[in-house]
Amino acid sequence: MPDLQDNALIVKTGGKGNRFAESVATGDRAEDRTMDYSIGRMGRVVVARGFEAEDLYGEIESLAAKEDIRCAAVVVVGGLRRAKVVVGPKNPTGPIEPTYREFDDAREIAGVGTIFRDESGPKLHLHAGIGRGDEAIVGCPRGGASVFCVLEVVLFEILGVDAAREPDPELGLKLLTLRK
Template sequence: MKYGAARLGRVLVVRLEDGDVVHESIEAAARAEGIARAAVILLGGAAGGSRVVVGPEDAAARPVAPLQRVLHDVHETAGVGTIFPDEAGRPVLHLHAAFGRDDQVTAGCIRRGVTTWVVGEAVVIELTGTAATRRVDPASGFELLDV
């Protein structure tokens, strides 16, 4: 385990609109406000056709091949994530969410493209006083947090 301390900065409230791609919109808002590091809370609706990474196809395989699910219809969404800059300094959202419809639930990473259905709300809580950055880990290929 590696960790470091941070302080709370500004709080950004984001209303996502019908058709907005969640990670693209939240990252754009962070860039516009100069927020490089943050904690993110998300809720709202996800459109049918949204793509979610639900794990690796084979946990032992390298490089990791993501297992993807496509949401078959509109789903309720609740998620939590973080924003940290990549090695080029771009703020990158890493957010996992649960997607529910009727009695079925899918959970996973939104990075492959989750689209807002009618309403999406995100609260972006800026983190200051830290230099934490996402760096590519050669072993996994993932951008891991370097604190």
């Protein structure tokens, strides 16, 4: 029977831990692992505009902290002047080593992401299509991602979900963790 917590339905299905890290390391599918999930409800919708040279992550995370947003879905559209973009792992198995593509020439962006907190506050995880002319990059913009001209941001607050970004020591990443 699922647990009811703060008007949110939390269903824990399957497990993670070592099986997840093992499946990444070997490329094998963990047959006994299923998705963990939680059902919340829509809270506030925050619409924001970013300006030239603003720090993409810094501004969105600061806004989430100021408004005490703990969980949110994020949509961005507009321009990025520069970024270092994670475009996948160097190898499909073994330890995760990111592959990067960098640009510093002003590009268009359309992206979706999430905000969940870690021990220091709200953390944005964003994946986007980023392009200029005939060149396109799809990945996770990081490393000095700054706004070109204007960036429109919409945060959809999610209430009733107890979630955080917690370290996974085996993968060396902070991953979404649903708590009971």
